[in-house]
Amino acid sequence: MDWDKLRIFHSVADAGSLTHAGESLHLSQSAVSRQIRALEESLNTTLFHRHARGLILTEQGELLFDATRAMSKRLDAASARIRDSEEEVFGQLRVTTTFGFGTLWLAPRLSALYDKYPDLNVDLMLEERVLDLPMREADVAIRMKEPSQADLIRRKLMTVQMALFATPEYLADHGTPETLSDLRKHRLVCQNMDSFQVSAGATLIRELMSYEIERTLTVNNYYGVLQSVVSNLGIGVLPDYLTEDFPGLVRILPEKVSSEVPVFLAYPEELRHSKRIEAFRDFVTEEVIAYRRRRRNA
Numbered sequence: 001m002d003w004d005k006l007r008i009f010h011s012v013a014d015a016g017s018l019t020h021a022g023e024s025l026h027l028s029q030s031a032v033s034r035q036i037r038a039l040e041e042s043l044n045t046t047l048f049h050r051h052a053r054g055l056i057l058t059e060q061g062e063l064l065f066d067a068t069r070a071m072s073k074r075l076d077a078a079s080a081r082i083r084d085s086e087e088e089v090f091g092q093l094r095v096t097t098t099f100g101f102g103t104l105w106l107a108p109r110l111s112a113l114y115d116k117y118p119d120l121n122v123d124l125m126l127e128e129r130v131l132d133l134p135m136r137e138a139d140v141a142i143r144m145k146e147p148s149q150a151d152l153i154r155r156k157l158m159t160v161q162m163a164l165f166a167t168p169e170y171l172a173d174h175g176t177p178e179t180l181s182d183l184r185k186h187r188l189v190c191q192n193m194d195s196f197q198v199s200a201g202a203t204l205i206r207e208l209m210s211y212e213i214e215r216t217l218t219v220n221n222y223y224g225v226l227q228s229v230v231s232n233l234g235i236g237v238l239p240d241y242l243t244e245d246f247p248g249l250v251r252i253l254p255e256k257v258s259s260e261v262p263v264f265l266a267y268p269e270e271l272r273h274s275k276r277i278e279a280f281r282d283f284v285t286e287e288v289i290a291y292r293r294r295r296r297n298a
Contacts, residue, residue, distance in 0.1 A: 005039040008032055009047065010068035013061065016054045073136035089279045090119035096138035100222030101263070102126040105241055106142065106284075113283045120276060128196035133268050140267040140277055142284070144198050147266045154266040155281070157288045162201040162258035163240045165249040170232040177235070177252060180211050187234030189225050192218035200258035205237055244294060 012021040012032060022032045040047050047061035057065055097106060102124055110122060131137035134151050141147070147154050166176075177183050190205050191197045209216075217233055219225050226246070229236035235252055242249060265284055271277050 001042070002039070005035050005042075006064075006068055006071075008035045009039055009064065010072060012036060012048070012055065013057055013065040013068070016056075018055070070135065076136050089117045089275045091276060092121045092123055093140065093276045093280055094123045094125060094138045095140050095142070095280065096125040096127070096131045097142035098128055098144060099126045100239065101142060101144070103223045104226065104239065104245070108245060109287050112287065113280065116283070117279055120279065122280075133266060134270075136268075139271065139274075140265065140280055143264050143266060144261050146262060146264050151269045152266045153269055153272055154264050155285070157263045157265055157284065158241075158292065159260040159262055161240045161260055162198075162204050162237050163254070164235055164252035164256060165229055165238050165242065165246075166235045166252055167230060167232050167248065168250055170229075170234070171250060171252075173232070176250075180208070180253065180256065183208060183211055183213050183235065186213075187215040187217055188213045189217045189219070189228045189234040189236040191222065191225060191237070192220060195220035197222075198258075198261045200261050201237065204256075204258040208237070241291070243298075244291060 008021065008025060008027070011025055012018060015021045015024065018029045018032050018036075021027075022029045025032065036047065043060075043064075045060045046058050047064060048055040049058055095106075103126065107124065110124075113120065113122070125131065125138055130143065131141065133139075133141055133147075134149065142157070144160070146156075174186060175182075177186060188208060190208075191201065193202060193205065215234070217228055219228060222238060225236045225238055226242065228234065229238065229249070230246075238249075240257065243251065265281060267274075267277050267281070
């Protein structure tokens with residue numbers, strides 16, 4: 001199969017238009033159209049449904065596009081490995097992690113990474129969906145559970161527990177609960193049970209709700225919970241690592257915490273020699289070590 005024709009097909013399928021694909025490939029629309037027709041003839045099939053609004057892949061076209069997309073990602077990985085053979089740390093690094101950990105722990109610390117590697121561009125991809133690292137949906141991941149794929153290098157960074165927090169202002173106005181039953185007198189701020197969250201957090205919330213707490217504010221991510229707590233709206237269920245970056249928050253009922261949640265850093269085996277991965281891995285490891293040391297001293 002002609003690689004050049006496959007490259008043009010992939011661009012057309014991705015753009016959904018001969019014109020847009022031609023612009024990205026620096027080819028005329030007619031040249032792109034000829035290559036697509038030649039590919040369809042060689043495969044003896046139709047790859048696109050053509051209509052006034054553009055092009056739609058046929059079932060056969062979808063199959064071929066899945067293959068070319070996988071090829072493209074593998075080529076990106078090879079290109080990254082070639083670039084990373086240099087000593088300099090530069091270019092784009094796609095990092096995926098959860099919305100809560102990314103906004104509350106990782107993002108505030110990235111200035112240290114940029115200070116050391118100003119030519120590195122981090123694309124921080126915050127979502128609860130687990131991206132496929134071997135298929136190059138991201139370069140490196142920080143996950144709240146140990147990755148199960150065999151072709152990943154993984155490193156345990158730390159453990160997190162969910163705990164109860166409030167502001168001094170809220171407690172001055174509403175009192176400090178001394179027992180779990182006292183929570184009935186307060187508004188509980190937490191993630192709603194339908195949103196994605198670590199099972200340890202959901203288990204703690206269910207236990208707290210068993211005390212017949214009638215006033216609640218539920219949010220679909222920890223950042224929203226934090227902002228609500230900082231705004232004196234109630235007592236929040238939040239990760240315990242917030243005690244360092246938000247020292248003004250007060251731990252409520254400190255003996256009541258969730259089970260431990262492991263935090264892992266993972267990246268594909270094929271990127272083990274990547275200078276960008278190495279720089280990010282060392283940066284996160286150093287930040288975690290410093291974080292642990294400060295917590296011990298505190």
